[in-house]
Amino acid sequence: MEIFPNVHQIRSSIADRNLFQYLFVGDNVVLLDTGASDTPESVILPYLKKAGVSPERLTMAVNTHADADHHGGNSNLKRISPQALLVCGDADREVIENPDRLFAYRYNQWMANHNVGLGVNPEATAWVRRMTGDAQRIDVTFQGGEYFGISDRHSIRVLHVPGHSNGHLAFYDPSNRAVFVGDALHGMHCPSASGMPSLPPAYFAVLAYLATIQLIEALDVEWIYSGHWPAYHLDDAKEFLRECRRFVRMAGDQVRLALQHSKSGLTLNECIAQCGPRLGEWPENNRWLLMYPFHGHLSLMESSGEIQRVRGESPTRWKLL
Numbered sequence: 001m002e003i004f005p006n007v008h009q010i011r012s013s014i015a016d017r018n019l020f021q022y023l024f025v026g027d028n029v030v031l032l033d034t035g036a037s038d039t040p041e042s043v044i045l046p047y048l049k050k051a052g053v054s055p056e057r058l059t060m061a062v063n064t065h066a067d068a069d070h071h072g073g074n075s076n077l078k079r080i081s082p083q084a085l086l087v088c089g090d091a092d093r094e095v096i097e098n099p100d101r102l103f104a105y106r107y108n109q110w111m112a113n114h115n116v117g118l119g120v121n122p123e124a125t126a127w128v129r130r131m132t133g134d135a136q137r138i139d140v141t142f143q144g145g146e147y148f149g150i151s152d153r154h155s156i157r158v159l160h161v162p163g164h165s166n167g168h169l170a171f172y173d174p175s176n177r178a179v180f181v182g183d184a185l186h187g188m189h190c191p192s193a194s195g196m197p198s199l200p201p202a203y204f205a206v207l208a209y210l211a212t213i214q215l216i217e218a219l220d221v222e223w224i225y226s227g228h229w230p231a232y233h234l235d236d237a238k239e240f241l242r243e244c245r246r247f248v249r250m251a252g253d254q255v256r257l258a259l260q261h262s263k264s265g266l267t268l269n270e271c272i273a274q275c276g277p278r279l280g281e282w283p284e285n286n287r288w289l290l291m292y293p294f295h296g297h298l299s300l301m302e303s304s305g306e307i308q309r310v311r312g313e314s315p316t317r318w319k320l321l
Contacts, residue, residue: 004176006150008051009225012043014069014131016192017199017228022180025051026151028059031084032171032180033227034073037133040080044073055081060140060148063088064182065165066095066106068131070227075136089160089167090141099132106165114268114315116291142169161216163209164202164292170216178223184212187243189280190228197282201247204292206300213244247279248293254278255297256306265310265319268295 003009008023014036021044022032034040048055058081063071066088074086074096088096095102107118107128118125144160157172161184170181183190186201203209216224217238224232224240232240254275259266266274271294276287298318301307310317 003225003231004173004178006154007173007176007178008047009231010044010047012039013193014228015198016194017190018193018230019069020225020227022225023047023051023053024150024154024156025053026149026154028148028150029053029057030059030148030150030156031061031077033064033070033182034061034077036069036072036131037076039073040077044077045080056083058084060085060087062142062169062171063092063096063138064170064180064184064227065089065168066092066102067165067183068102068128068133070182071096072131072133074138075134078136085139086136087140087142088138089165089169090143091162092165092167093138093141097138098135099129102132103129110268110291110295114291114295116269116272116288120288141167144169159215161212163205163212166205168212170212172219172221174220176223177221178225179216179219179221180225181216182227185216185224185226185229185240185244186247187229187240188247189282191230195230197280199286200276200280200282200290200293201244201251202289202292203248204296206248206252206293206296209296210245210248213241217241250279251275251293252297252300255294255301259307259318259320262319265307265317267313267315267317268298269315271298 001009006025010021012019024030061084095106111117111119142158146158147155149155154175159170161168161170164183168184170184172179189197190199192198224237258274272290276290307318307320310319
């Protein structure tokens, strides 16, 4: 649907959640995110035809970040619109271009030391691998601070918003006082299409995530649009940002409390099992995604000298000093 003049939200689904891409139409035509491997043919191409936009007019497709449901359509989109430049954040390029690196360095990065990750579930691994699509070269990378023009009167500012991924990008549209954040902000949970909690927040770099929240709060924004969450307007947008910060505080408090009550310390899996139910009511089979924020909080506490790793333990165990 057209959410602003010449700005469209393309809507589909992934599992029980909404999945959104965004299309800016002018002298240049720019797509934000390519979805999963089948999204270009099943969703994006039909929407372009409905909107009267030829695939040959697509100038650029930008991945907000490295995740199968946001960049998995790259190779198929390139076949449909070979002239379009594929773009992503500079720090996400290697894992977006190479599916093997995506799994090794993003979904299973802590398997060896913590025995937690997508790899413990072969069925889920196969499903995500299908979504990821074929390897596809990225043409251009952004680092944040760039602008690209849609028309003479409409330009978009690129923001670097890490926390959920190292090279995560967001896009500020001052003409419409809107920001398009992909998965850079998580609130208290990622909702299902019906509004129920589906996934826990999945930031993994605590300070970077808090800096992202602060950056968005500093913009002149009326609207927040994302990859899975509903659109937030004015006071609801401000409350969503407060919820993001509130979850970080709650997660940190729960991790610290659990460590205080465990003389032998905690592994990452034990932290998920003990703290996860106190933070939200998402489905149990999605609770493993708490490995991202909990590893982030444990790493921050370790770097500040508050906790230390127990020597010789496998999987890794942390204890309060």
